[in-house]
Each structure stands twice: as structure tokens, then as C-alpha cells.
Amino acid sequence: xxxxxxxxxxxxxxxxxxxxxxxxxxxxxxxxxxxxxxxxxxxxxxxxxxxxxxxxxxxxxxxxxxxxxxxxxxxxxxxxxxxxxxxxxxxxxxxxxxxxxxxxxxxxxxxxxxxxxxxxxxxxxxxxxxxxxxxxxxxxxxxxxxxxxxxxxxxxxxxxxxxxxxxxxxxxxxxxxxxxxxxxxxxxxxxxxxxxxxxxxxxxxxx
Numbered sequence: 001x002x003x004x005x006x007x008x009x010x011x012x013x014x015x016x017x018x019x020x021x022x023x024x025x026x027x028x029x030x031x032x033x034x035x036x037x038x039x040x041x042x043x044x045x046x047x048x049x050x051x052x053x054x055x056x057x058x059x060x061x062x063x064x065x066x067x068x069x070x071x072x073x074x075x076x077x078x079x080x081x082x083x084x085x086x087x088x089x090x091x092x093x094x095x096x097x098x099x100x101x102x103x104x105x106x107x108x109x110x111x112x113x114x115x116x117x118x119x120x121x122x123x124x125x126x127x128x129x130x131x132x133x134x135x136x137x138x139x140x141x142x143x144x145x146x147x148x149x150x151x152x153x154x155x156x157x158x159x160x161x162x163x164x165x166x167x168x169x170x171x172x173x174x175x176x177x178x179x180x181x182x183x184x185x186x187x188x189x190x191x192x193x194x195x196x197x198x199x200x201x202x203x204x205x206x207x
Contacts, residue, residue, distance in 0.1 A: 025177055027174075027177050027181065028177065028180070028181065028184075031181045031184060031185075032184075035184065035185070035188050038151075038188070039188075041147075042144075042147070042148075042192050042195075045140070045143060045144045045147055046144065046195070046199075048140045048143075049140040049141060049144055049200070050199075052136045052137050052140050053137055053140075053141075056135070056136070056137040065124070065125060065128060065130055066121065066201070068201065070117055070120075070121065071121075071197065071201050073117065074113070074114045074117040074118060075193065075194075075197050077110045077111075077113045077114045077117070078110070078111070078114045078152075078189075078190055078193050079190065080110050081106075081107045081110035081111050081114070081186070081190075082186060082187055082190045084103045084104070084106045084107045084110065085103070085104065085107040085182075085183055085186050085187075086183070087103045088100050088102075088103035088104040088106075088107060089179065089180075089183055091103060092176075092179065101163075104159065104163065107159065107186070108156060108159050108160075111152055111155060111156050111159075111186075112156060114152060115149055115152050115153055115156070118145060118148075118149045118152075119149065121145070122142060122145060122146065122149075125138070125142065141200075144196065144200075145196070148189065148192060148193060148196065151189050151192075152189055155182070155185055155186055155189060158182050158185070159182065162175075162178060162179060162182060165178075
């Protein structure tokens with residue numbers, strides 16, 4: 001792909017955008033407010049899970065309901081997808097469009113692989129009749145995983161939408177801010193997953 005094929009608004013000079021200017025954007029401020037509300041939503045799901053799990057003596061690992069190695073694999077996928085997204089933004093900044101496409105598609109594939117593993121995990125739980133209707137513990141556990149998986153799925157759809165828009169429209173400041181917001185959203189989900197991995201999976205596996 002020829003990097004010169006990118007359509008850029010004549011009034012838009014990407015290299016002149018400073019990080020402070022991006023942070024001072026009203027769009028970024030509004031999006032951070034959204035992330036804060038999402039953070040509160042996840043906090044509620046976490047709180048419900050920990051309150052119920054404290055009063056419910058059941059080990060999902062000793063009962064072979066969860067494979068910790070699959071969990072580690074999907075965690076690796078999500079962590080690498082955050083890295084590849086950051087790299088794609090660097091290539092976008094310097095108008096290396098071919099490499100931008102390579103790394104953002106890699107981000108999409110890693111995120112998609114993460115969703116597939118998580119769906120398989122939920123399917124195994126339902127197959128063994130340990131699903132959302134089993135009791136309060138599985139209800140909170142499955143709800144938390146499903147909430148996170150839905151966010152990842154939304155992020156994947158957002159990537160597709162942005163790539164279509166990137167191909168059809170002239171690249172300008174507003175589009176760069178939208179890619180920036182998508183990056184914030186993706187990294188936010190990464191942080192949420194690390195909390196799930198450490199405080200639910202890892203502690204559950206060690207104890």
C-alpha cells in the first residue's frame with residue numbers, strides 16, 4: 001500500500017498536534033467522563049462478586065471448570081493487543097499507513113482471539129450447568145465476564161467502523177481524536193481485565 005494514498009485534510013497538520021492540546025479537547029474530557037462511569041459500573045460488578053464469593057465456598061479451579069492456562073493465553077492476547085494498538089498510533093502519526101494497517105489489524109485479531117477464548121469459557125460453564133442461573137456466585141462471575149466481553153466486542157466493532165471511515169473520509173483532527181479515544185477505551189479494558197485476572201483468576205488459583 002502506498003502511504004501517499006492517505007487522504008488528509010489540507011488544513012490538518014498532524015505533526016503540529018501537541019499532547020496538551022489533545023488533553024484539553026472537550027471530546028477527550030467527555031470521553032474520560034464516560035470511562036469514569038464505566039469504571040463505576042465495573043466496580044459494582046466486582047463488589048457483588050467479592051461479597052458473594054466470600055460467603056460461597058466453591059473452587060472453580062479444583063472442579064476443573066476453568067483452565068488457568070487458557071486464561072493466561074487470553075490475557076497475553078489482550079496485553080499484546082494494547083501494545084500493537086499503541087504502535088499503530090505511532091505509525092499513523094508519522095503517516096506510515098501500511099504499518100498502521102498491519103498493527104491495527106493485529107490488534108483486531110488479538111482482540112477477536114480473546115473474545116473467542118472467553119466465549120468458549122462461558123460455553124464450558126453452561127455445558128456443565130454452572131451458568132448464570134446456578135446460584136448467586138456464578139451469576140456474578142458470569143455477569144462480570146460477559147460485561148467485559150461485550151465491551152471488547154464493542155471495541156472490535158469500533159475498530160472496523162474507524163477503518164471504514166479512515167478509507168472513505170479525509171483524515172483530519174477529529175478523526176485523530178476518535179482514534180485516540182478508541183485507544184483510551186482499549187487500554188481501559190486492558191486494565192479492567194488485569195483486575196479480573198489478578199483478583200479473581202490468579203488469587204482463586206493460588207488459594
